Amino acid sequence: MAASFWEIRDQAAERWQDLAAGETPWIRVGTALCGQAAGAEQVADVIQQELEKQGLKARVSRVGCLGLCFAEPMVDVLLPGRARVVYGNVGLDQVPELVASHIGRGQPVAEMVVGCLGDEIGDDLPDLQQHPMKVREQRIALRNAGHIDPLDIYQYIARGGYEALNRALTEMTPAEALEEVNTSGLRGRGGAAFPAGTKWRFLAGSNAPDKYILCNCEEGDPGAFNDKGILESDPGTVVEGIILAGYATGANHGYIFIRHGHDGPIDRARAAVAQAYELGLLGEDILGTDFTFDLEVALTGDSYVSGEETALMEAIEGSRAMPRYRPPFPAQVGVFGKPTNINNVKTMAYVPEIIARGGEWYAGIGHEQSTGTAILCLSGTLNYTGMVELPMGINLTEVLQDVAGGVPGGKQLSFIQTGGPLGGVLSAAATDLVLDFDIFRAAGAILGSGGIIAADEDTCVVDLTRVLIAFCQYESCGKCFPCRMGMSHMLEVLERICRLEGTPDDLALMRNIGENMQAGSLCGHGQLGFNPVASALRYFPEQFEAHIVDKRCPTGRCQVPHFSPRLSRR
């Protein structure tokens, strides 16, 4: 007989108490993708070596993303009874001094501190919560990111994990659980912002014996890393969200779908699943109830379109990731021919908190029909790049100027690109709008998965549009003609414009191609593929004119020899 939830919970609390308030210092190193790119793995290794060399005792954990990716590698040190001190940009050569001073003598190295967390912050060091990137944050899906060891399910449970599942299984009917998600107004974070509750109802309405829940972490959008970031930082909230979705809709099987090669998210998701099985949180008769749910990690190859919901099903079944015709819709005939619901990682990550705190609570955060928070990936020419979770309704200009600290080098912002390659560009002047799915859409951009790429005055919008279309051309799965040929043709035209060889007819030609793609393509890739060009033309007609009529690139970017990877899929 498996342990009851509260027994597990007590064990978890004990372990956490020992870590966070015990005798031994606790050192946490951020090793999500940005951390890795900044050399955090080596920093963690050297910390371990230094501790041994200096004869000091401390626990070292590899954690996920605190959000301030620009300051990676980040190391945070918790001494018993003291505030947690977070260091940024830690170089390998600084580690010996950091260890000797902070662990050895109890003296934080003030120059390297980004900020402190906890109640006992003195006056001498800054409060991390007051950092521009942190001060407006409201973390729901990211509540544990950077705080817990993602490979240890007990740490997730100690911070409230699986309480929602326990509550749902013991106190709520599936219909009641579904109603909470419906009330919350939660909308899908994978791009289309479709209400999750409505989609779950489609699946709940089917009384087929086998039903599937899929969680989409394909995340091929360049500029977006929050799905991988969540799985790397707190896979527990995703796994729990998926099990809850299964309970609410009467499904008994699930997959987390990740692109092959992203070992951080894959390993951490697999560990979270395996540990949940060990504790009786997955499998047969979960927590002693008669609810059964099986969950597995499935991998795909390099293919952007495999993130599209029906292509994803093809990939899980082991075929080429090419979208299917709809109808039948996934809720009728999905993966392996069974009724299926699919949600993005972020969508799932919210669910435990929605069940724990109630749909009303979640619906009270945010802006009109866009409830809750936006999990943004800030990249490009910004001072503070990273991952933030902000309530919907915050003004985008404030996000760029305050949260992200504006553009480095005193330069001006020229435009931003949002929502991945199928999203759009917004001129700097058009960023005076609030975070809201519908407001973004009306402005010709997509909030979608939350990638926001900023471009300063030295960049060329025509050149970036060419890169976006190069991506779309490369990633077209080839199933339908308007997308396959349309993308290639559009890329040719954009390359010609960037070489300053475009003709005035080219704009009409691109619009014509775009209309055909929109009307004649099977999936969103072709249907939305004209978005980047359409939005660039809408906000920057004079830039295209300069390239075509005046034969010059105003920022000079297009004179730099450039390449477009003209790759077919093989």
Added chain:
Amino acid sequence: MDGLKQRIEKAVHCQPQTTVTILSSLLAVEDELGYIPREAVEEVAAFNRATINDVWAVVSFYPNFRTVPPCEHKVEICWGPSCHLVGAMPVVAAVLEAAGLEDEGDTPDGRLTVRYNTCLGACALAPVMSVDHQLVGRVTPQKGSALVSEVLESQEERAE
């Protein structure tokens, strides 16, 4: 080391997950060998009760599959928009030059593969490249070309 056939069989037959498909089998072979030899296509087809054609359809769809043995080292450079905007192209040029290549591909001596990538997932630290699966952020053309020289040298030492 086991022979090629044994390694393929082991990879295909010992997949840890429950759902085993053509794609999952191919990914397992790629993890083991770094490429998909003809023998593996046959084994994957037999194991999944599929035709050679079915398997080739999958191999040829996903560009991560290669059909010739891998080079000893692999460098990937991101040309995604975040990286592009902050200087990926000069990095691409520098890396290609250091590798003696005109475009992505293998060096003729089989020592280094250079691949473009559409997003390595560390966009906040753009431009990004990876060297033998290790991510490197905020890379400059100088750094990129130095990293290439470094991996090539490390191999020379081993050969001596």
